[in-house]
Amino acid sequence: MSEVTVRKQRPKHLAIHEIRLPLPGFVSILHRISGVGLFLLLPFLLYLFDLSLSQDGFATFSEVVAHPLAKLILLGLLWAYLHHFCAGIRFLLLDLHKGIDLQPARNSARLVLIVSLALTAVIGVALW
Amino acid sequence: MVNRILVGAHYGLKDWIVQRATAVYMAVYTLVFAACALALPEFSFESWSALFGNGVFKFLTFLFFLALFYHAWIGVRDLWMDYVKPVGVRLTLHVVTIFLLVGYAGWAAQILWRL
Numbered sequence: 500m501s502e503v504t505v506r507k508q509r510p511k512h513l514a515i516h517e518i519r520l521p522l523p524g525f526v527s528i529l530h531r532i533s534g535v536g537l538f539l540l541l542p543f544l545l546y547l548f549d550l551s552l553s554q555d556g557f558a559t560f561s562e563v564v565a566h567p568l569a570k571l572i573l574l575g576l577l578w579a580y581l582h583h584f585c586a587g588i589r590f591l592l593l594d595l596h597k598g599i600d601l602q603p604a605r606n607s608a609r610l611v612l613i614v615s616l617a618l619t620a621v622i623g624v625a626l627w
Numbered sequence: 628m629v630n631r632i633l634v635g636a637h638y639g640l641k642d643w644i645v646q647r648a649t650a651v652y653m654a655v656y657t658l659v660f661a662a663c664a665l666a667l668p669e670f671s672f673e674s675w676s677a678l679f680g681n682g683v684f685k686f687l688t689f690l691f692f693l694a695l696f697y698h699a700w701i702g703v704r705d706l707w708m709d710y711v712k713p714v715g716v717r718l719t720l721h722v723v724t725i726f727l728l729v730g731y732a733g734w735a736a737q738i739l740w741r742l
Binding site for chain 2: 531591
């Protein structure tokens with residue numbers, strides 16, 4: 500029985516430029532993209548962490564993070580971390596069947612986007 | 628002839644749970660770290676390294692790194708499974724990902740335990 504289901508041809512429509520994601524879908528794909536960004540830049544973050552915790556490296560660390568390009572990258576990573584954090588909490592709540600109806604799910608998706616951007620702005624300004 | 632279909636209960640359940648358990652730990656650690664960082668009198672090498680030199684905080688930080696790398700493994704593996712179909716390429720990417728993350732864990736341990 501299940502074999503029939505598996506073999507059945509399903510309709511596919513993957514015209515990405517035509518698909519308009521609803522807000523929860525947008526949060527979901529940003530969760531994935533922010534995760535990829537954080538993963539790819541792990542060596543950079545570990546390198547900075549290493550420098551910041553070594554007697555000789557601390558001065559270099561201060562110089563590197565003062566560079567405009569590094570600041571821009573770190574600001575992006577800060578957003579990625581905060582978005583991944585907020586969206587992750589939303590997914591955990593969804594797992595617990597909290598807010599799974601359409602309207603609450605849309606509201607929480609909007610909240611995730613707003614809170615992560617606002618926190619990025621606040622922490623970003625506080626650090627620089 | 629056996630026609631097995633690889634779907635069913637428990638397939639990936641352990642990873643699903645680990646992904647969430649590590650997420651919860653990292654979320655709690657993030658709040659603890661934020662509180663500790665805000666409590667620092669000033670951002671200098673002395674106070675920063677004293678924070679991570681503290682035995683309990685060092686232990687919690689190392690656990691954070693392990694949770695992060697395990698969490699990243701599940702997430703990145705899911706990406707390879709979603710987007711990379713040729714078995715050989717996917718297997719290679721899996722192995723490279725594991726090597727990288729295990730290396731990072733060693734690096735994190737080395738940073739923390741010289742303090």
